[in-house]
Amino acid sequence: MTTPADPSSGVGSDVPEPPSPPSHPLIGHTHQFFRANPLEWFTGLSESYGDVVRLRVAGQSIVLLSNPADIERVLVTNNQNYRKGSFQKLVTSSLLGNGLVLAEGDEWRAHRRGLEPAFHPDRMPGYARRIRSHTERLLNSWSSGDVIDLEEEMKRLTLRIIADALFGVDLTEDATELGTAFTRILEHFERISQTYVYLPEWIPTPENVRYRRALDTLEAAVQEIIDAHRTGEIGRRTVVSYLLENEGGWSEDEMRDEIVTLLVAGHETTALALTFTGYLLGRNPGVAGRVTSAVRGLDNDGIVDGVAECVELDRVVKESLRLYPPVYGIFREPIEDDVLGGYRIPSGSILALNQWVVHRDDRFFDQPDEFRPDRWTEEFEDSLSPGAYFPFAAGPRRCLGDRFALLEAKLILAMILREYQFELVSEVPLEVVPSLTTQPKHPIRIRLN
Numbered sequence: 001m002t003t004p005a006d007p008s009s010g011v012g013s014d015v016p017e018p019p020s021p022p023s024h025p026l027i028g029h030t031h032q033f034f035r036a037n038p039l040e041w042f043t044g045l046s047e048s049y050g051d052v053v054r055l056r057v058a059g060q061s062i063v064l065l066s067n068p069a070d071i072e073r074v075l076v077t078n079n080q081n082y083r084k085g086s087f088q089k090l091v092t093s094s095l096l097g098n099g100l101v102l103a104e105g106d107e108w109r110a111h112r113r114g115l116e117p118a119f120h121p122d123r124m125p126g127y128a129r130r131i132r133s134h135t136e137r138l139l140n141s142w143s144s145g146d147v148i149d150l151e152e153e154m155k156r157l158t159l160r161i162i163a164d165a166l167f168g169v170d171l172t173e174d175a176t177e178l179g180t181a182f183t184r185i186l187e188h189f190e191r192i193s194q195t196y197v198y199l200p201e202w203i204p205t206p207e208n209v210r211y212r213r214a215l216d217t218l219e220a221a222v223q224e225i226i227d228a229h230r231t232g233e234i235g236r237r238t239v240v241s242y243l244l245e246n247e248g249g250w251s252e253d254e255m256r257d258e259i260v261t262l263l264v265a266g267h268e269t270t271a272l273a274l275t276f277t278g279y280l281l282g283r284n285p286g287v288a289g290r291v292t293s294a295v296r297g298l299d300n301d302g303i304v305d306g307v308a309e310c311v312e313l314d315r316v317v318k319e320s321l322r323l324y325p326p327v328y329g330i331f332r333e334p335i336e337d338d339v340l341g342g343y344r345i346p347s348g349s350i351l352a353l354n355q356w357v358v359h360r361d362d363r364f365f366d367q368p369d370e371f372r373p374d375r376w377t378e379e380f381e382d383s384l385s386p387g388a389y390f391p392f393a394a395g396p397r398r399c400l401g402d403r404f405a406l407l408e409a410k411l412i413l414a415m416i417l418r419e420y421q422f423e424l425v426s427e428v429p430l431e432v433v434p435s436l437t438t439q440p441k442h443p444i445r446i447r448l449n
């Protein structure tokens with residue numbers, strides 16, 4: 001079936017709509033959507049129906065994209081025609097406000113420019129010192145034979161690091177309370193992602209009340225950060241100093257939104273990357289042995305440079321981000337109709353660009369379900385289509401913290417592996433559930449040897 005052309009969009013009426021699996025005439029794919037594990041279902045749909053698949057869920061048109069060329073067009077070459085989806089905003093704006101992840105247009109541009117200096121390569125050595133000192137403290141609290149919940153340990157560590165590195169605050173005492181608040185917040189999004197039932201937050205369901213309380217804890221911590229900068233209690237130059245000095249000044253709400261955004265975006269994802277990497281190394285002792293000897297051979301004084309140049313570590317992290325991308329999907333809405341993969345994509349539909357699906361596509365990755373870090377040779381990277389691997393997205397809205405994240409993940413991993421070997425205790429196969437990010441369904445328990 002072909003929809004009538006919108007004469008202003010320049011997309012001809014002969015351009016077909018994307019294929020769509022059989023659906024109920026009234027409710028479309030809503031029923032299937034609610035029942036399935038979205039990650040598995042999307043993978044199956046792309047295998048059966050191709051790179052562009054149209055679904056109708058709760059009256060909304062959702063288009064799944066799994067072709068690198070189309071993904072590049074949306075994120076890079078025709079990015080000006082795409083904005084963040086309104087559903088994403090409806091669900092996450094009580095947390096992220098109008099911070100960088102959700103902002104659009106001139107406001108996004110101005111804020112991105114304002115925050116970029118904090119992520120300049122020159123800032124990385126200072127951040128590396130903080131990453132090292134927090135990781136050392138954690139290592140000192142562990143002993144050989146301990147069994148740890150890797151995700152929990154990594155989330156607490158990366159939260160302390162981001163709060164210290166970007167905002168100059170020591171959360172050692174508060175990391176647990178704030179960590180619990182973040183857990184509640186994520187549980188809220190996990191439930192929405194799994195049931196796709198969104199009850200407005202003013203309805204006082206027990207779940208909404210828990211979520212609001214967690215937000216209050218987070219807001220209080222953010223206010224303390226801003227106040228401590230205003231009163232000079234935190235004298236060091238931090239991201240908040242940039243915000244306070246910014247031309248024209250940023251309003252209190254704008255600062256709140258950016259601080260929360262950086263706290264959320266800046267700790268959870270990296271902790272997940274480390275958790276999945278730990279799991280994969282526990283499952284693959286041969287790879288773990290090779291990367292462990294590589295990092296144990298590094299000179300302690302030059303560890304930051306050593307880690308940056310360590311090929312084994314780089315490949316392990318790349319491969320882990322391929323198999324278990326902490327961000328499993330990116331959502332965009334076309335402003336005007338576009339053509340992707342030869343199909344008409346109407347304005348207002350929700351496009352889902354799934355790292356989870358594309359990173360496991362055997363057209364781009366041999367034996368895609370296997371953890372094979374040594375696939376990441378220079379030749380392989382040169383031959384890979386740009387849109388086939390995008391753990392940090394691409395184009396102007398590429399992750400602002402990618403450099404920080406890679407430095408942090410590699411340094412933490414190297415420091416742990418220099419002291420301990422991971423033994424997987426939980427023999428449950430890894431299952432993931434989509435929330436705001438890709439979450440392991442069960443705790444990943446590791447014995448430190």
Ligand code: HEM
Nearest residue numbers: 100101265266269270273327391392393397399400401405
């Ligand atoms: C392994 C760790 C990380 C992964 C996989 C990751 C992934 C991503 C992805 C896929 C996006 C694009 C989302 C979209 O367009 O819908 C994004 C955006 C963003 N990330 Fe990250 N991220 C990571 C770590 C970090 C860190 C450490 C920070 C900050 C310290 C950070 C800050 C941001 C910000 C501010 C944006 C919004 C950028 C914009 O729209 O201009 N991320 N990230």
